[in-house]
Amino acid sequence: xxxxKKAAVLLLAAVMLLSVASCRANIPVGEETSNVTxxxxxxxxxxxxxxxxxxxxxxxxxxxxxxxxxxxxxxDDVTESLPDLQAPPVGGESSSxxxxxxxxxxxxxQSVQATVTYQPGTLxxxxxxxxxxxAYDRLTRDQKTAYRAxxxxxxxxxxxxxxxxxxxxxxxxxxxxxxxxxxxxxxxxSDHPEYFWMSxxxxxxxxxxxxMECTYNCTLAQKVQKQTQIRQQLxxxxxxxxxxxxxxALEKAAHDFVVSRTSYGYGSAxxxxxxxxxxxxxxxLVSGSAVCEGYARSIQYLCTQVGLECVLQRGTAVSNxxxxxxxxxxxxxxxxxxxxxxxxxxxxxxxxxxxxxxxYDYFNLTKQQIQSDGGRSRTFYALAGQSNQSELSNFSLPExxxxxxxxxxxxxxxxxxxxxxxxxxxxAILEAQSRxxxxxxxxxxNSAGSTFANSVYGCVNTNWIVxxxxxxxxxxxxxxxxxxxx
Numbered sequence: 073x074x075x076x077k078k079a080a081v082l083l084l085a086a087v088m089l090l091s092v093a094s095c096r097a098n099i100p101v102g103e104e105t106s107n108v109t110x111x112x113x114x115x116x117x118x119x120x121x122x123x124x125x126x127x128x129x130x131x132x133x134x135x136x137x138x139x140x141x142x143x144x145x146x147x148d149d150v151t152e153s154l155p156d157l158q159a160p161p162v163g164g165e166s167s168s169x170x171x172x173x174x175x176x177x178x179x180x181x182q183s184v185q186a187t188v189t190y191q192p193g194t195l196x197x198x199x200x201x202x203x204x205x206x207a208y209d210r211l212t213r214d215q216k217t218a219y220r221a222x223x224x225x226x227x228x229x230x231x232x233x234x235x236x237x238x239x240x241x242x243x244x245x246x247x248x249x250x251x252x253x254x255x256x257x258x259x260x261x262s263d264h265p266e267y268f269w270m271s272x273x274x275x276x277x278x279x280x281x282x283x284m285e286c287t288y289n290c291t292l293a294q295k296v297q298k299q300t301q302i303r304q305q306l307x308x309x310x311x312x313x314x315x316x317x318x319x320x321a322l323e324k325a326a327h328d329f330v331v332s333r334t335s336y337g338y339g340s341a342x343x344x345x346x347x348x349x350x351x352x353x354x355x356x357l358v359s360g361s362a363v364c365e366g367y368a369r370s371i372q373y374l375c376t377q378v379g380l381e382c383v384l385q386r387g388t389a390v391s392n393x394x395x396x397x398x399x400x401x402x403x404x405x406x407x408x409x410x411x412x413x414x415x416x417x418x419x420x421x422x423x424x425x426x427x428x429x430x431x432y433d434y435f436n437l438t439k440q441q442i443q444s445d446g447g448r449s450r451t452f453y454a455l456a457g458q459s460n461q462s463e464l465s466n467f468s469l470p471e472x473x474x475x476x477x478x479x480x481x482x483x484x485x486x487x488x489x490x491x492x493x494x495x496x497x498x499x500a501i502l503e504a505q506s507r508x509x510x511x512x513x514x515x516x517x518n519s520a521g522s523t524f525a526n527s528v529y530g531c532v533n534t535n536w537i538v539x540x541x542x543x544x545x546x547x548x549x550x551x552x553x554x555x556x557x558x
Contacts, residue, residue: 207259207467218256237281254463268352326374337361381406411470412436439472484513494535511557
């Protein structure tokens with residue numbers, strides 16, 4: 073009898089131990105399994121191994137068989153569980169994490185891992201070019217003297233006749249023809265898009281000298297008011313820039329700012345009596361109506377305000393309404409040591425399904441490309457200093473043969489509204505790698521209000537690195553722009 077009681081007690085104890093083991097087998101692993109760092113995965117799996125060991129010791133008991141099977145099932149591929157996309161990194165500092173992708177877009181079933189460092193952008197400060205006067209540098213000594221005199225007169229809105237003779241120019245032996253004074257005036261206006269108040273000039277020969285008369289499109293008080301409005305638009309433009317933006321990103325920001333806010337038009341006047349503001353930065357940045365000259369001067373103004381070399385290009389182009397060749401103006405911009413042709417007028421937005429889309433057909437072309445543009449090819453006016461120069465001459469005609477910063481040069485990618493960010497960026501990385509590049513710039517169409525979140529989670533999409541072989545990715549950016557390097 074005692075032996076039976078002792079056996080019953082031992083059996084009861086064994087059942088209790090097995091019951092405890094069964095309960096442990098069903099205890100959740102904990103929040104650690106949602107982490108994707110290798111160390112977290114290792115600790116989670118170690119804890120699970122211990123649980124499975126306890127469960128297997130009781131595998132002969134029917135009461136614990138279900139728990140043992142559940143605990144021993146193979147793990148699914150661990151993918152990143154992203155928190156709220158708007159949650160910034162703690163303290164706004166750089167952060168790193170191991171990203172594991174299940175390889176949904178990969179032909180390989182193996183997962184891809186990469187350590188990602190995100191450097192959140194801040195509002196960036198980019199100093200303006202000071203005393204940037206490339207047209208001035210193309211003039212002769214006497215023409216430069218006339219340039220300074222004209223620049224001073226225009227900046228102070230001086231009226232009346234200004235005589236270009238030795239006494240007024242304070243230089244003995246200065247002889248200037250009417251065409252040279254016009255060339256000097258054109259150089260001033262080419263270097264200074266901020267002189268928006270200049271309307272027309274008249275240059276006349278008078279016996280042994282030449283005189284000029286300037287007229288302005290506004291009063292001094294109106295000029296000050298307009299300057300304030302232009303500064304407000306400039307501040308809006310600058311507020312959208314982030315720290316460490318590349319020259320290409322700054323150029324695109326200027327291009328998009330002008331194109332998205334300006335429509336081709338003649339201001340408040342008719343084509344036969346064009347509003348003078350349509351030719352200047354006030355029309356391009358404030359009133360929102362400009363002809364090609366207003367577009368080009370606005371691009372030049374914004375680019376130089378963030379330290380980019382940018383010049384006007386003058387020539388003719390085939391009209392889009394069958395009027396033959398017409399005078400036209402666009403830009404050349406220097407990016408990372410190379411010059412590119414840029415025509416913001418012909419990149420003017422089009423509407424698709426009610427959404428305004430900016431074109432990049434004329435963004436950073438070579439000189440050959442813009443000269444051979446199908447039925448709308450360009451011709452360039454002569455370079456200042458040549459025998460056939462005139463007031464319409466170009467003061468800079470850069471070679472523009474590079475393609476690295478072109479829209480199709482794989483230096484950057486643009487994600488249109490509705491497109492898969494992961495797919496576009498992954499393809500951009502692969503193309504950049506094929507050309508030996510180790511970085512790519514990504515721009516998101518934010519016409520629908522979407523932006524990359526200012527956090528590592530807004531930057532990192534595991535689909536970005538599928539099939540790339542990348543083991544470390546660095547993302548720098550804010551809003552709708554991010555620079556990805558590896």
